[in-house]
Amino acid sequence: MEGYNGTVMAYGQTGTGKTFTLGRLGEEDTAARGIMVRAMEDILADITPETDTVSVSYLQLYMEMIQDLLDPVNDNIAIVEDPRTGDVSLPGATVVEVRDQKSFVDLLRVGEAHRVAANTKLNTESSRSHALLMVNVRRAVKGRHEMDASISGENGHSSSIVGSLRPPIVRKSKLVVVDLAGSERIDKSGSEGHTLEEAKSINLSLSALGKCINALAENSPHVPVRDSKLTRLLKDSFGGTARTSLVVTIGPSPRHRGETTSTIMFGQRAMKVENMVKLKEEFDYKSLCRRLDIELDKLIAENERQKKYFDDEIERITAEAQLRVTEAEREYKVALENEKAKCHQEYLDSIKILEEKWKVHQQSPKKQIKETEPTSNGVGEVQNLLQNEKMLRQSAEDEANDLKNQVLHWKKMEAAATAEVVKLRKMLDTEASQKEKLDEEIGVLKSQLLQLSLDADETRRSLDRGDGSGKIFPGFDSLMSHSRNSQPREQSNGPKPPIAKLFEQVGLQKILSLLESEEPDVRVHAVKVVANLAAEEANQEKIVEAGGLTSLLMLLRSSEDETIRRVAAGAIANLAMNESNQDLIMAQGGVSLLSMTASDAEDPQTLRMVAGAIANLCGNDKLQTRLRGEGGIKALLGMVKSGHPDVLAQVARGIANFAKCESRAATQGNKVGKSLLIDDGALPWIVKNANNEAAPIRRHIELALCHLAQHEVNSKDIISEGALWELVRISRDCSREDIRMLAYRTLTSSPTLQSEMRRLRIEC
Numbered sequence: 001m002e003g004y005n006g007t008v009m010a011y012g013q014t015g016t017g018k019t020f021t022l023g024r025l026g027e028e029d030t031a032a033r034g035i036m037v038r039a040m041e042d043i044l045a046d047i048t049p050e051t052d053t054v055s056v057s058y059l060q061l062y063m064e065m066i067q068d069l070l071d072p073v074n075d076n077i078a079i080v081e082d083p084r085t086g087d088v089s090l091p092g093a094t095v096v097e098v099r100d101q102k103s104f105v106d107l108l109r110v111g112e113a114h115r116v117a118a119n120t121k122l123n124t125e126s127s128r129s130h131a132l133l134m135v136n137v138r139r140a141v142k143g144r145h146e147m148d149a150s151i152s153g154e155n156g157h158s159s160s161i162v163g164s165l166r167p168p169i170v171r172k173s174k175l176v177v178v179d180l181a182g183s184e185r186i187d188k189s190g191s192e193g194h195t196l197e198e199a200k201s202i203n204l205s206l207s208a209l210g211k212c213i214n215a216l217a218e219n220s221p222h223v224p225v226r227d228s229k230l231t232r233l234l235k236d237s238f239g240g241t242a243r244t245s246l247v248v249t250i251g252p253s254p255r256h257r258g259e260t261t262s263t264i265m266f267g268q269r270a271m272k273v274e275n276m277v278k279l280k281e282e283f284d285y286k287s288l289c290r291r292l293d294i295e296l297d298k299l300i301a302e303n304e305r306q307k308k309y310f311d312d313e314i315e316r317i318t319a320e321a322q323l324r325v326t327e328a329e330r331e332y333k334v335a336l337e338n339e340k341a342k343c344h345q346e347y348l349d350s351i352k353i354l355e356e357k358w359k360v361h362q363q364s365p366k367k368q369i370k371e372t373e374p375t376s377n378g379v380g381e382v383q384n385l386l387q388n389e390k391m392l393r394q395s396a397e398d399e400a401n402d403l404k405n406q407v408l409h410w411k412k413m414e415a416a417a418t419a420e421v422v423k424l425r426k427m428l429d430t431e432a433s434q435k436e437k438l439d440e441e442i443g444v445l446k447s448q449l450l451q452l453s454l455d456a457d458e459t460r461r462s463l464d465r466g467d468g469s470g471k472i473f474p475g476f477d478s479l480m481s482h483s484r485n486s487q488p489r490e491q492s493n494g495p496k497p498p499i500a501k502l503f504e505q506v507g508l509q510k511i512l513s514l515l516e517s518e519e520p521d522v523r524v525h526a527v528k529v530v531a532n533l534a535a536e537e538a539n540q541e542k543i544v545e546a547g548g549l550t551s552l553l554m555l556l557r558s559s560e561d562e563t564i565r566r567v568a569a570g571a572i573a574n575l576a577m578n579e580s581n582q583d584l585i586m587a588q589g590g591v592s593l594l595s596m597t598a599s600d601a602e603d604p605q606t607l608r609m610v611a612g613a614i615a616n617l618c619g620n621d622k623l624q625t626r627l628r629g630e631g632g633i634k635a636l637l638g639m640v641k642s643g644h645p646d647v648l649a650q651v652a653r654g655i656a657n658f659a660k661c662e663s664r665a666a667t668q669g670n671k672v673g674k675s676l677l678i679d680d681g682a683l684p685w686i687v688k689n690a691n692n693e694a695a696p697i698r699r700h701i702e703l704a705l706c707h708l709a710q711h712e713v714n715s716k717d718i719i720s721e722g723a724l725w726e727l728v729r730i731s732r733d734c735s736r737e738d739i740r741m742l743a744y745r746t747l748t749s750s751p752t753l754q755s756e757m758r759r760l761r762i763e764c
C-alpha cells in the first residue's frame with residue numbers, strides 16, 4: 001500500500017460477525033486473527049526503520065461524537081478536511097507510534113476495553129459504536145540522502161543546486177479499518193430508552209452511508225457526504241482515492257431474511273462504486289528548508305571568501321605599483337644628484353685649470369712680448385675650454401633629459417598599473433553580475449523542471465486512469481500513431497505547452513546535459529522532458545543532432561532506475577519513428593540495449609515502450625536481417641509473457657510491420673527463404689492471438705498472418721500450425737473489409753493453401 005490509502009469496512013446486521021472478522025486478536029490461536037492484526041503484521045513486515053514510521057489512532061463514533069479509544073476523556077474530536085487535497089484527518093486524536101506487533105495488539109486491547117458495548121437481544125456483546133482504526137505510514141522516498149551528500153560536497157555543481165531545491169518526498173499511506181455498528185431493525189433488537197437513541201443514531205449514520213453509496217453507484221452529481229460524521233470520515237473511502245474493501249456479514253437464520261437481503265443489496269450497490277486510487281506523495285518542505293539554510297550559509301561564506309580574496313589582491317597590486325614608482329623616483333633623484341655633482345666638479349676643474357694658466361701667463365710678460373703667437377695660443381685654449389664646458393653642459397642636459405624620460409616612463413607604468421586595477425575591479429563586478437544572472441537562471445530552470453516533473457507525473461497519472469482523451473502523454477500519443485507521415489500535433493495557435501517554453505528558454509543542449517547529472521532526480525526530470533520533446537516530430541531531428549539519442553541509449557545501458565529506463569525507452573520509441581534515426585539506433589547498438597531492458601523489466605509500461613520502439617524498427621525494410629540478427633524479434637516475442645494488453649498491442653504491431661516488410665521483399669524477389677518470424681517461433685503466438693478480444697491486437701495479428709501467407713514458402717508452416725483456419729475465419733468474419741479482402745486474395749492465390757482447402761473441403 002506504499003503511497004496509497006486503503007479502507008476495509010465491515011457492514012452487516014448486528015451479531016453476524018463484523019467484529020469477529022476485523023477485530024479478533026487471535027492470541028491463543030493465530031489462525032483466528034482478525035483483519036486489523038493481520039494487516040498490521042503485513043505492514044510491519046515491510047517497514048524499514050530508517051525511512052518509515054507507522055502510527056496508529058483508534059477511535060469510535062458513538063451517537064455522532066468521535067471519541068478517542070486510546071484516551072476516552074477526549075470524546076469530541078473534530079474532523080478536519082484539507083481544502084486542497086480533500087484529505088480527512090482528526091488532529092485531536094491520540095497518535096501512537098507502533099514499532100512491533102505486540103505493542104499494537106496491546107493498543108487494540110486498550111481500545112476494545114473502552115469501546116461501548118451494550119446488551120441487545122440479538123448479540124450479547126453488540127458494538128453500539130462504529131470503531132475506526134487509522135494506521136498512518138510515512139516513508140521517506142529513497143535516494144534523498146545522496147542528494148544531501150552532494151550538496152555538502154565542496155564545489156557546489158550547478159546540477160546539485162538544482163537538486164537541492166527539489167524537496168525530499170514523503171510517501172504517505174493510510175489504512176482505515178472500520179467496524180461499523182450493527183445494521184438492525186429497532187423492533188428486532190428490542191432497543192428501548194437510551195439504547196433506542198443509540199439504535200436511531202446508528203441507523204441514521206448507516207442510512208447516510210447507504211445514500212452516499214446509492215448516489216455514487218448511480219453517478220449522481222451530488223453525494224450527500226455531509227449528512228453524518230460517518231460519511232464525512234469515510235469520504236475518501238468510497239468514490240475517492242483509496243483502495244476500498246467492503247466485508248458484508250449476514251446471519252444464516254431464515255428469521256433474518258429481510259436484513260440479509262438488504263445487506264446483500266447494500267454490498268451489490270457498493271460494488272458499482274469506482275474509486276480512483278491515487279498515490280499520496282508530499283514534499284518534505286521542512287527538510288528542504290534546513291538544507292537550503294545550509295546551502296545559503298555556504299554560499300554566503302564562499303561569497304565572503306571570494307570578496308576577501310579580491311580585496312587582498314587589489315591591495316597587493318596597488319602596493320606593488322606604489323613601491324615600483326617610489327623606487328623609480330628614488331633612483332632618478334640619486335642619478336640626477338650624481339650627474340649634477342659630476343658636472344659641477346668638471347666645471348670647477350676647468351675653471352681651476354684656466355686660472356692656473358692665466359697666472360702663468362701674467363708672471364712671464366717678456367715671454368709674452370716675444371712670443372706673440374703664444375698669446376694668440378692662450379686665447380685659443382680658453383676658447384677650447386669654453387667649448388668643452390659647453391659640451392659638458394650639453395651632455396649633462398642630455399642625461400638630465402634621459403632621466404626625465406625615465407621618470408615619465410615609470411609614471412606611465414604607474415598609470416598602467418592603476419588601469420589594470422580598475423580593469424580587475426570591472427572584471428570582478430562583471431563576474432558578480434554574471435553569477436547573479438546564473439543564479440537566477442538556475443532558479444528558473446529548477447522551478448521549470450519541478451513544474452514539468454509535476455506535469456509529467458500528472459499526465460502519467462491521467463494515463464493510468466485512462467480518461468480516454470488519448471492525448472495525455474505525448475510519448476504515448478506518438479507511440480501509438482506510428483505513421484511516419486503523421487501530422488505534427490496542435491500548432492502554435494494556443495498558448496505554448498510548458499515543454500515548448502522550456503525548450504525555448506533553457507535550450508536543448510542544457511536539457512540534454514541534465515541527462516548526465518549526478519543527481520538521480522534531476523536525471524528523471526530531464527529524461528521526462530526529453531521524452532516529451534521527442535514526441536514532437538519537429539524536435540526529433542534537433543534532439544538527435546545534439547546527441548540526445550546517444551544519451552538516451554546510455555541511460556538504457558547504465559541506469560538502474562526503472563522510471564528512467566521506461567521514459568528513456570519511450571523517448572527512443574518516438575525517435576524511432578523517423579527512418580534516419582532508425583539507422584542510428586541500430587548503429588549504436590540500440591536493439592541489444594532495448595532487448596536487455598525488456599528482459600530486466602517487469603513494469604508493463606516499460607515493456608510497452610520497449611516493444612513500441614522495436615515495433616517501429618520492424619517497419620524498416622533495410623533493417624530486417626540485422627534487427628533479427630541482434631535479437632530484436634526474440635525480444636519482441638519474449639515480451640508477450642507480460643500478458644498486458646498494451647504490451648501485446650505493441651508486439652502485434654511489430655510483428656505486422658515485420659511481416660509486411662518481408663512480404664514486400666518477397667514480391668520484389670529480394671527474399672527467397674522462409675519468414676524470419678516463423679524461424680523465430682512467432683507463428684504459434686500469432687495463431688493463439690489471431691482472435692484476441694482486444695481489437696488493436698487482433699487487427700495487427702490478422703494483418704501479420706495475411707502478409708506471412710502471401711509468401712508461398714511459408715504455406716507449409718501456416719498449415720501445420722493451424723493458421724489456415726484463422727485465415728479462413730478472417731476472410732469470412734473480419735469486420736475490416738480491407739483485411740477481409742486481403743485474407744481472401746491471399747487464400748485464393750496460394751496453390752498450397754488452395755490444395756489443402758480442397759482436401760479439407762473448406763470454402764472461402
Ligand SMILES: Nc1ncnc2c1ncn2[C@@H]1O[C@H](COP(=O)(O)OP(=O)(O)OP(=O)(O)O)[C@@H](O)[C@H]1O
Pocket residue numbers: 012013014015016017018019020021123125126127128180181182183249
Ligand atoms: N465466523 C464465526 N465463527 C464463529 N463465531 C462467530 C463467527 N462470526 C461471529 N461469531 C460470533 O458471533 C458473535 C457476534 O459476533 P460479532 O460481535 O463479531 O458480531 P458483530 O457483527 O460485530 O455485531 P455487532 O454489530 O452487534 O457488533 C460473537 O460471539 C462471535 O464470536
